[in-house]
Amino acid sequence: MSTxxxxxxxxxxxxxPLKDLVVQLAQQLQAVREQADAQMANLAQQLAALRHRMFxxxxxxxxxxQTELWVDTVELPVPPETRERVGEHxxxxxxxxxxxxxxxxxxxxxxxxxxEKAQFTRVxxxxxxxxxxxxxxxxxxxxxxxxxxxxxxxxxQGSSTVRTAxxxxxxxxxxxxxxxxxxxxxxAKYLDHNPLAxxxxxxxxxxxxxxxxxxxxxxxxxxxxxxxxxxxLKAHVLASxxxxxxxxxxxxxxxxxxGAGKTITARLWCYLAGGHKRDAAGQWQPVAPAxxxxxxxxxxxxxxxxxxxxxxxxxxxxxYAGYHSLFKGGDVIHSACWAHARRRxxxxxxxxxxxxxxGVAHEALRFIGEMYHIERxxxxxxxxxxxxQRQRRSRPLLADxxxxxxxxxxxxxxxSALGKAVAYTLSNWPALTAFLDEGMLAVDNNASERAMxxxxxxxxxWLFAGSExxxxxxxxxxxxxxxxxxxxxxxxxxxxxxxxxxxxxxLSQLEQLLPMHWKPA
Numbered sequence: 001m002s003t004x005x006x007x008x009x010x011x012x013x014x015x016x017p018l019k020d021l022v023v024q025l026a027q028q029l030q031a032v033r034e035q036a037d038a039q040m041a042n043l044a045q046q047l048a049a050l051r052h053r054m055f056x057x058x059x060x061x062x063x064x065x066q067t068e069l070w071v072d073t074v075e076l077p078v079p080p081e082t083r084e085r086v087g088e089h090x091x092x093x094x095x096x097x098x099x100x101x102x103x104x105x106x107x108x109x110x111x112x113x114x115x116e117k118a119q120f121t122r123v124x125x126x127x128x129x130x131x132x133x134x135x136x137x138x139x140x141x142x143x144x145x146x147x148x149x150x151x152x153x154x155x156x157q158g159s160s161t162v163r164t165a166x167x168x169x170x171x172x173x174x175x176x177x178x179x180x181x182x183x184x185x186x187x188a189k190y191l192d193h194n195p196l197a198x199x200x201x202x203x204x205x206x207x208x209x210x211x212x213x214x215x216x217x218x219x220x221x222x223x224x225x226x227x228x229x230x231x232x233l234k235a236h237v238l239a240s241x242x243x244x245x246x247x248x249x250x251x252x253x254x255x256x257x258x259g260a261g262k263t264i265t266a267r268l269w270c271y272l273a274g275g276h277k278r279d280a281a282g283q284w285q286p287v288a289p290a291x292x293x294x295x296x297x298x299x300x301x302x303x304x305x306x307x308x309x310x311x312x313x314x315x316x317x318x319x320y321a322g323y324h325s326l327f328k329g330g331d332v333i334h335s336a337c338w339a340h341a342r343r344r345x346x347x348x349x350x351x352x353x354x355x356x357x358x359g360v361a362h363e364a365l366r367f368i369g370e371m372y373h374i375e376r377x378x379x380x381x382x383x384x385x386x387x388x389q390r391q392r393r394s395r396p397l398l399a400d401x402x403x404x405x406x407x408x409x410x411x412x413x414x415x416s417a418l419g420k421a422v423a424y425t426l427s428n429w430p431a432l433t434a435f436l437d438e439g440m441l442a443v444d445n446n447a448s449e450r451a452m453x454x455x456x457x458x459x460x461x462w463l464f465a466g467s468e469x470x471x472x473x474x475x476x477x478x479x480x481x482x483x484x485x486x487x488x489x490x491x492x493x494x495x496x497x498x499x500x501x502x503x504x505x506x507l508s509q510l511e512q513l514l515p516m517h518w519k520p521a
Contacts, residue, residue, distance in 0.1 A: 179499035195462040223473035242275030246448035251464035288516035289486035295471035336431035337445035344421035383439030
């Protein structure tokens with residue numbers, strides 16, 4: 001009998017069939033209630049997630065009420081204590097920390113005045129008391145006058161000519177900007193995220209009128225000169241066995257005719273060199289870190305295929321569909337990011353109602369947290385030792401986690417946040433567990449995500465790229481500055497020296513100007 005509409009005349013008179021009908025209707029009502037409750041919970045979670053994105057904290061650290069989920073006690077980092085020796089023991093030193101001894105010192109002597117000395121019959125110096133203050137010297141501009149000496153030269157036959165000494169006064173043709181000034185403009189914009197408009201005002205305070213358009217020309221021309229280093233930098237990245245990649249958005253001003261204030265969404269991609277190689281003695285050595293940025297006007301999968309054409313190795317990346325064609329041939333192996341998977345469960349935990357008991361997302365975080373605990377313990381091991389420890393400790397843990405996920409996935413709504421988190425983990429399981437068989441792989445792609453931070457900070461300040469030329473200039477500057485930072489090289493000193501040498505450098509020697517090989521002239 002259909003239950004869509006019940007007519008009294010259609011109800012059975014017998015008691016037993018009527019009981020069966022009541023039970024059937026109760027079961028259907030319970031199923032409808034469960035489905036409605038699940039949908040309400042899903043909508044509530046979506047609303048909480050929206051509120052959290054708009055008003056909540058962005059940290060992925062669990063709040064205090066959730067610390068019981070972790071096996072180990074979480075220790076918050078504290079500033080190191082400065083201690084001094086007193087007798088046979090040490091005690092905490094009071095007051096301000098000492099000033100860095102590597103900073104230059106200027107001695108300023110303070111003596112008694114002649115009037116004060118005249119009050120006594122005899123004044124004898126017996127010592128001094130020294131205290132230190134930190135002073136700031138404002139930046140200054142210096143004009144270098146390049147005097148090219150001229151000579152009247154005669155040969156043995158008595159014929160004469162005039163010769164003038166040659167000099168390259170600026171790295172850029174028809175420009176009066178020196179290497180240090182060009183380096184400062186690039187570092188201020190792409191490292192300190194200082195827009196050219198602010199730099200213009202700063203130069204004005206120093207007495208130098210530098211129009212914004214002039215600064216823009218210096219930036220574009222300087223980055224196009226530095227672009228000579230991009231082929232050897234790309235060759236270095238492609239020579240590494242592991243590449244970590246990620247991308248982010250960057251607004252670009254639309255072409256003329258599109259309307260005032262119109263921008264399009266462009267992309268900046270980053271490719272980080274990673275992994276290890278064996279040296280001549282057979283010992284594992286980490287690949288010199290390098291960051292290669294690529295600017296594109298869209299997010300087509302053709303761009304990573306172009307950048308990684310012919311490369312073989314492990315690609316640590318998210319589950320972006322544009323990478324999938326790279327994995328079909330088997331030369332490029334996908335290693336997924338556990339931070340991406342963990343973040344999905346973290347979103348569920350963050351948006352849970354206050355005081356709610358731990359649920360499936362909390363248990364998933366416990367599994368992932370234990371895996372990261374193992375990684376912290378073996379962080380200093382070589383790739384061979386890491387692989388052995390992962391096989392012995394992490395593989396059984398993740399096998400249990402996988403079985404646990406399979407047991408819960410059927411009871412979750414596919415479109416709920418938790419259902420999507422579990423589905424993402426299961427669908428990417430082979431790539432998420434690739435690190436178990438290769439010790440040089442990391443468990444996540446956080447290194448490339450950190451390489452995206454300068455872009456996020458910059459676009460909050462200089463907002464957008466003015467053109468494709470400006471986007472490519474940003475990619476060049478970010479590549480060299482971030483690579484310098486990764487190799488412990490001071491970016492300003494590096495760029496200033498490279499600007500002064502790159503015009504005289506042969507193509508075969510450009511590799512020596514990369515930050516990982518650079519030595520000051």
